[in-house]
Each structure stands twice: as structure tokens, then as C-alpha cells.
Amino acid sequence: MCFLLFISCKNEDTNNKEISNEFESQIIMFEEFDKPGKPLSDVGFEWSFVNDMYPNQQKWEDFVPGDGYAYITIDSDTENDTDDTFPFQTISFKNIGPGHRLEMFAKGLAVSGVGGFIFTYNEDTTFDEIDIEIVPDDTGTLQVGHQTDPPDGWTDARFNSWSNSSLTDYMPEASFKKPVADSNGRKFSLNDDRFHTYTIDWLHFPGGDKRNGRIDFYIDNVLQQTINSPVPDGPSGVIMGFRQMNWTGSLNWSGTHTMLIDWVKIETIEPNK
Numbered sequence: 001m002c003f004l005l006f007i008s009c010k011n012e013d014t015n016n017k018e019i020s021n022e023f024e025s026q027i028i029m030f031e032e033f034d035k036p037g038k039p040l041s042d043v044g045f046e047w048s049f050v051n052d053m054y055p056n057q058q059k060w061e062d063f064v065p066g067d068g069y070a071y072i073t074i075d076s077d078t079e080n081d082t083d084d085t086f087p088f089q090t091i092s093f094k095n096i097g098p099g100h101r102l103e104m105f106a107k108g109l110a111v112s113g114v115g116g117f118i119f120t121y122n123e124d125t126t127f128d129e130i131d132i133e134i135v136p137d138d139t140g141t142l143q144v145g146h147q148t149d150p151p152d153g154w155t156d157a158r159f160n161s162w163s164n165s166s167l168t169d170y171m172p173e174a175s176f177k178k179p180v181a182d183s184n185g186r187k188f189s190l191n192d193d194r195f196h197t198y199t200i201d202w203l204h205f206p207g208g209d210k211r212n213g214r215i216d217f218y219i220d221n222v223l224q225q226t227i228n229s230p231v232p233d234g235p236s237g238v239i240m241g242f243r244q245m246n247w248t249g250s251l252n253w254s255g256t257h258t259m260l261i262d263w264v265k266i267e268t269i270e271p272n273k
Helices: none
Strands: 023-031 046-051 070-075 088-096 100-107 115-123 127-135 156-165 173-179 196-203 214-219 222-227 236-243 256-271
Touching (some): 070 236, 100 115, 100 236, 115 196, 127 214, 156 214
Antiparallel strands (some): 023 256, 046 088, 100 256, 115 127, 115 236, 214 222
């Protein structure tokens, strides 16, 4: 269920101190997917889905059956894809902008042949985008062919940002490609059948501090990457799910894989005065 909260808090997570405590936050949306069908939009967020990769997900109840989870399912049969280039399987909502923390608690993002993600996107004559993209083995980076399962393997990630970027050459762009790391800096695998927290702090600093903004990317409350430029400054949709891309490897499995999303949360965040 999606509901509006006016709760002011100051980083009450006492189990992990890695998320910065320099911000005050207020929850404006917390979606638990506990009612069947399209999530409610009573706080102004309009939800939609895209089904390019799995013919059995045709309606909202297939994505959100009402048991407390959203299900984003794909199969490895590319013959039944409705997009023959880089197909999506996603749920999304509009719109949020800078000055917000985007957070998703989910499992099953690390699947060979696709990128699992939470990202923001807006397009007109240019485009804005902020990404956390997860893949077991990024074929566009070294080390290709590494172990991907626990306890010795690890998962690769991309942390990206575009702002007022060209639809032709995609510039300006910031893109960082690296293994996912724990609080001790050790790379680890997300292919563990456990839920993990994916967080984007999309920061905005009005006034005279001479900063246009900053993006901090966290996995399990551990800072993975910071981007200072480019930083989008306008509202975007938030998209969660899978996409086949040219760096995500092959669909070398059979049957289906499902990303299971327990909840999605949006908070306003402002620098402490």
C-alpha cells in the first residue's frame, strides 16, 4: 500500500552507520505491494509497467498479486520478446526530483544476460538519468569470466549519471563500473537469494555553497560511489526491473528468474543546517 507519512527523522539506522548522517529526511512514499493490482497513486505517483520479456505478465495483478511483494519475471526465450533490440521488464512511477532518497529492498537482481536496476529517467530534447545497474559478470569490464556465486564470487555494478545529455552521443556522462563491495571494501556476490537495499541519494544544495548537487549510491547502506557531475536538476520517473543490454552477457539458463521487491521508499533529504 502506498501512503503519505510526515515523519521527520535523522538516520535512525543503528545497525549500519555507512549512510551519511549529514541529512535530515522525511518519508513521502512507502509502497509495500500489499494490495493486488496497480499501486495506489494517492500521493501523486502514477505507476506503470512494461512487459517485453515474459508473456505471462500481462496485467498488474501478475506483477503485484497483493502478498506484500512485486514480482518482475523474465524467461530466457528471446523468441517471445516483444522488443528484439534491448527489451525491458519493469515497473515504474512518476515523478521525483533532486532532494530525495530513492530506496528499494529487493532480491534477484543479479541474473546473467540482463541488467537488474533501479534508475531515474526523463527525456525531451535531451535526457536525464541516474542508474544503479547490477549484473553477475559485466562483459564490458575486466575481469570477464570471474566467479559470480558466493562465497568466492562477486557481482559487478554500474553507477551512472547523465544530465541534459545528448540523445545522439549521450554526453555529458559519468559512469563507474566496479564490483559491489561490503563495509570492509571486499567484493561480494548478490546472487545469494537474500534481500538487499539499493539506495540513490539524489542531493540538491540550494543557496550559496557553490554545489549544484551530488549523487551517492549505496548497496546495503554501504557507499559504493559518489558522482558530483553531471547531476540532473529536474523531475524524472523511477524505474525498477530488468533489461537486456550489450554488456550483460548471455541468457545461459532455462526457465524463469524473478526480481522480488519487498518495498520501495521515497524520502525528502535536506542538508542539516
